[in-house]
Amino acid sequence: MSIRKREWISKTGLKVAWVVDYRDQHGKRRLKTFSKKKDADAWWQATAAPEIHAGTHTADSASVTVAEAADAWIEYVELEGRERSTIAQYRQHIDLHIVPRIGTEKLSRLTTPRIQSFRDELLKDISRPLAKKVLTSVKSMLGDAMRRGTVAQNVARPVKIQMDRRNKQKLRVGIDIPSRAEIQALLSRATGRWRPVLVTAIFTGMRASELRGLTWANVDFEGKVIHVRQRADRYKSIGAPKSEAGERSIPMTPMVFNTLRDWQSVCPRPIIGRDDDNKAIRAEPQPEHLVFPNGSGNVEELANLYRRGLGDTQVRAGVVVPTGEKDDNGNPVVASKYGLHALRHFYASWCINRRQDGGLELPAKTVQERLGHNSITMTFDRYGHLFPAAGDDFEDMRRAEDALLSA
DSSP states (O other), rough: EEEEEOOOETTTTTEEEEEEEEEOOTTOOEEEEESHHHHHHIIIIIIIIIHHHHHHOOOOOOOOOOHHHHHHHHHHHHHHTOOHHHHHHHHHHIIIIIHHHHHHBBGGGGGHHHHHHHHHHHHHOOHHHHHHHHHHHHHHHHHHHHHHOSOOOOTTTTTTOOOOOOGGGOBBBBBBOOOHHHHHOOOOOHOOTTTHHHHHHHHHHHOOHHHHOOGGGGGGTTTTEEEOOOOOTTTTOEEESSSGOOOEEOOOHHHHHHHHHHHHSOOOEEEEETTTTTOOEEEEOOSSSSOOOOSSOOOOHHHHIIIIIIIHHHHHHOEEEEEEOOOOOOOEEEEOOOOOOHHHHHHHHHTTTTGGGTTTOHHHHHHHHHHHOOHHHHHHHHHGGSSOOOOSHHHHHHHHHHHHHHH
């Protein structure tokens, strides 16, 4: 390594610079220029030399900007086959939160303190859960840059955003989970092509994407089970379930069985043409046809399923919340109370507390498998408070105490 003085004559007169001439950890020659010798010395001693020794040095000339690294990362996740909705979320993180703050900075000049500062800026401007997701995107982006050789270390790895679990609300019946009375009201008012999908959602706990991607081939009437083998994303593209655990089999209740059996004969099939009167010619029933399609036999829009399916049914059933507004006639305006995921919450609570209805109590592992959770921890984190107490009430504790003292 050497630090040498460089002089040259420009239109404005004599110019002086100091050049650090060194070799990185790979033995490649690098140059970096400073206007002052003390800056060159400080950079070498405090930054370059320690990084080369640790094998984490990246020269500015070999680096790219954060914005360029972000584009390369998006290309990578697209090639990996990530879902369009996931990629769109990553791109939103980049365009709205990452590039505006650090997009022009070179990866080689990023430091852990700089990422910590970036983290703090995020928390001032956006919610903590969103900030955590954006920071995770930065970490993934830098990980991809390391694989490409445009940066030698992931300086974002030590930076974290902790979620405050003390303020995390447990799911509550009547607020997050429909009550039994509300479910009964929904079932009594569900009509038309929305009834089969709502009945199935309530008594299988399937995700909206899984319902929209379900085919008749995976409705096993003989075995009385539904096999979850695929899903439809928000862009109506068919793909694999959300995770490996998402591929599962769910027993049908009698209501689901009978409703789907009746629905099969009238379910819209894909339109394959038009007759002379411009009436639709539909395909013959096939196993690969969707169970809950739109009127044309294709994947249903998620918004339709919520607004026209569950939303309108809730209003008819009186399962609503007031908006504080009034219509032109002075009547209070109401809005539907629950989203589609609330029906999944109900199914989980119903499985956990089936003893109330005279059924057998399902083990937690079975509940996890029915819901398609990756781990039992996920099931307990979300629904653990709904499981029946283990019998350690006052009378049970009294008996145990008496047995101990008498012994």
